[in-house]
Amino acid sequence: MDLDSYERGLLEGGGGAALAMRVLVESARVLGAKRLVPIRSAHIDSCLYHGDSGTLFAERLVELGARVAVPTTLNVGALDLLHAGLTRLEPAASSMAHRLMMSYLAMGARPTWTCAPYQAGHRPRAGEDVAWGESNAVAFCNSVLGARTNRYGDFLDICAAITARAPLTGLHLPENRLARILIDASAVPKSFWRDDIAYPILGAWLGRAVGQQVAAIEGIGHPTEDQLKALGAAAASSGSVGLFHVIGVTPEAPSRSIAFGNLPPKKIIPLNLGALAASRAGLSTASRSAGEPIDAVAIGSPHLSSDELRTLDRLLGARRCSKPLYACTGRHALEALRPEGVIERLRNRGVTVVVDTCVVVTPVLPEGAGVLVTNSGKFAHYAPQNTGYDVVFASLIECIESAVRGTLHLEPDALHET
Amino acid sequence: MRLEVIVPGRPDEDIERAPALVLTGPISFWGGVSPVSGVLTDPRSRDHHRSISGTALFIRELRGSSSGSSVLLELIYRGLAPAAIVLDSPDAILALGVIVGCEMGWKSPPILRLAAAEQELISDGARVSISREGQLTFEL
Numbered sequence: 036m037d038l039d040s041y042e043r044g045l046l047e048g049g050g051g052a053a054l055a056m057r058v059l060v061e062s063a064r065v066l067g068a069k070r071l072v073p074i075r076s077a078h079i080d081s082c083l084y085h086g087d088s089g090t091l092f093a094e095r096l097v098e099l100g101a102r103v104a105v106p107t108t109l110n111v112g113a114l115d116l117l118h119a120g121l122t123r124l125e126p127a128a129s130s131m132a133h134r135l136m137m138s139y140l141a142m143g144a145r146p147t148w149t150c151a152p153y154q155a156g157h158r159p160r161a162g163e164d165v166a167w168g169e170s171n172a173v174a175f176c177n178s179v180l181g182a183r184t185n186r187y188g189d190f191l192d193i194c195a196a197i198t199a200r201a202p203l204t205g206l207h208l209p210e211n212r213l214a215r216i217l218i219d220a221s222a223v224p225k226s227f228w229r230d231d232i233a234y235p236i237l238g239a240w241l242g243r244a245v246g247q248q249v250a251a252i253e254g255i256g257h258p259t260e261d262q263l264k265a266l267g268a269a270a271a272s273s274g275s276v277g278l279f280h281v282i283g284v285t286p287e288a289p290s291r292s293i294a295f296g297n298l299p300p301k302k303i304i305p306l307n308l309g310a311l312a313a314s315r316a317g318l319s320t321a322s323r324s325a326g327e328p329i330d331a332v333a334i335g336s337p338h339l340s341s342d343e344l345r346t347l348d349r350l351l352g353a354r355r356c357s358k359p360l361y362a363c364t365g366r367h368a369l370e371a372l373r374p375e376g377v378i379e380r381l382r383n384r385g386v387t388v389v390v391d392t393c394v395v396v397t398p399v400l401p402e403g404a405g406v407l408v409t410n411s412g413k414f415a416h417y418a419p420q421n422t423g424y425d426v427v428f429a430s431l432i433e434c435i436e437s438a439v440r441g442t443l444h445l446e447p448d449a450l451h452e453t
Numbered sequence: 454m455r456l457e458v459i460v461p462g463r464p465d466e467d468i469e470r471a472p473a474l475v476l477t478g479p480i481s482f483w484g485g486v487s488p489v490s491g492v493l494t495d496p497r498s499r500d501h502h503r504s505i506s507g508t509a510l511f512i513r514e515l516r517g518s519s520s521g522s523s524v525l526l527e528l529i530y531r532g533l534a535p536a537a538i539v540l541d542s543p544d545a546i547l548a549l550g551v552i553v554g555c556e557m558g559w560k561s562p563p564i565l566r567l568a569a570a571e572q573e574l575i576s577d578g579a580r581v582s583i584s585r586e587g588q589l590t591f592e593l
Contacts, residue, residue: 065548086527188519
């Protein structure tokens with residue numbers, strides 16, 4: 036590997052930085068990278084507890100004096116640090132999960148504890164190289180912000196933050212960021228794209244259709260930032276999508292020809308309502324009809340933005356939830372909404388506001404399995420295997436109405452008519 | 454046959470007569486393997502409920518949640534990792550579990566490369582020996 040003098044200095048300097056550099060260099064070798072690239076920021080996913088070994092590794096780095104060398108945010112942990120007792124981890128695991136979270140703070144990372152760091156003030160500029168972990172954050176960072184990162188997994192994210200370097204490969208290289216596949220959505224009625232539910236459905240379909248290849252989508256109008264967030268999260272969980280373009284919307288796709296680097300698409304995939312209806316059906320694992328009982332509702336994967344919490348507040352109105360409704364968000368949104376009283380109103384009406392973590396990575400949902408209603412493509416993907424709950428995928432309005440009534444509420448929509 | 458060594462790991466000795474577990478379908482370590490028992494947990498897999506601990510684990514198709522590194526490290530820490538992992542192509546997520554395991558001083562399996570088509574030569578349950586240089590022999 037071709038290392039510069041700073042990089043060789045870290046290796047030879049000993050301590051935590053040398054350990055991080057050894058891990059980075061060895062991973063770069065496995066990835067086939069010939070050199071490293073300087074990075075400007077990092078987002079760390081390794082602070083989520085999967086077992087004692089991860090805590091021992093983080094504590095080893097701290098003991099050896101490791102510090103992050105670039106601005107670094109933290110993804111969710113396994114505990115809600117602001118609401119003690121919300122998660123039901125057993126005491127030993129809870130203690131190790133807490134030690135893990137504290138180790139990352141001790142290395143100088145910011146206590147953001149969110150999977151939407153890009154809505155908590157961490158917004159790298161287009162073209163910057165960064166090292167981000169967590170699949171939805173990676174998809175957003177690459178696609179919506181135009182900054183450059185690979186999908187950095189556990190341990191590599193913190194080693195990149197400590198060394199300010201990442202392997203120069205994959206999506207750090209401009210040629211690998213060009214679209215290869217064109218998704219032609221012109222056959223889908225424009226009205227379909229007005230509803231938020233369109234985007235996790237599109238994302239889940241996109242992940243299956245293209246896997247890790249870079250696609251550009253044409254003909255879905257101008258989605259909002261929260262809609263792009265939902266699209267990316269669903270695509271990243273169904274198909275490891277790390278970068279997508281929306282022509283006329285995302286920074287690297289002002290036009291079709293720029294998105295494809297003036298080359299013709301390798302493949303054009305036409306999208307239609309039938310494929311979207313199948314995608315929607317595939318997001319549910321429970322066959323529940325309208326009016327049948329449900330057990331819980333969860334929203335907020337990725338974490339809800341301030342705007343999404345305001346919408347929840349408005350749609351719920353003065354009514355109370357009769358089944359638990361979990362709204363997962365970051366402490367940044369809690370802080371931003373404090374003056375408006377939104378969080379207090381939601382709590383008074385039976386909404387459980389979860390911060391610093393979420394309901395599919397740690398035990399929060401009521402014990403014993405049941406049926407969970409969610410509008411998140413990512414929750415729909417992970418809840419069955421991680422929580423034992425069966426899932427009904429639904430729109431935000433359907434989620435809220437179901438939580439109020441205690442039974443599944445479904446509204447007529449374009450996909451039900453196909 | 455001679456396999457490419459992706460990461461050498463930190464095995465205490467050459468791998469001798471480890472039982473081959475040849476997975477038939479794709480696997481994701483996060484969500485697909487229990488980090489506390491080493492047992493395969495995907496109910497859709499034909500190999501559901503089998504343990505990967507101590508096996509020569511042949512993986513034709515890896516599906517990658519990036520938390521797979523943490524699951525493999527936890528298996529290494531608990532002494533429940535496979536004896537060796539054989540992949541169709543290099544994978545940084547599993548490699549990271551082994552690289553960090555080595556840094557922590559824990560016994561960590563080597564990861565080797567063998568094309569999916571050639572993995573078909575190995576029958577499930579065969580006894581597999583692998584030298585540090587990647588020389589693989591097996592007996593039925």
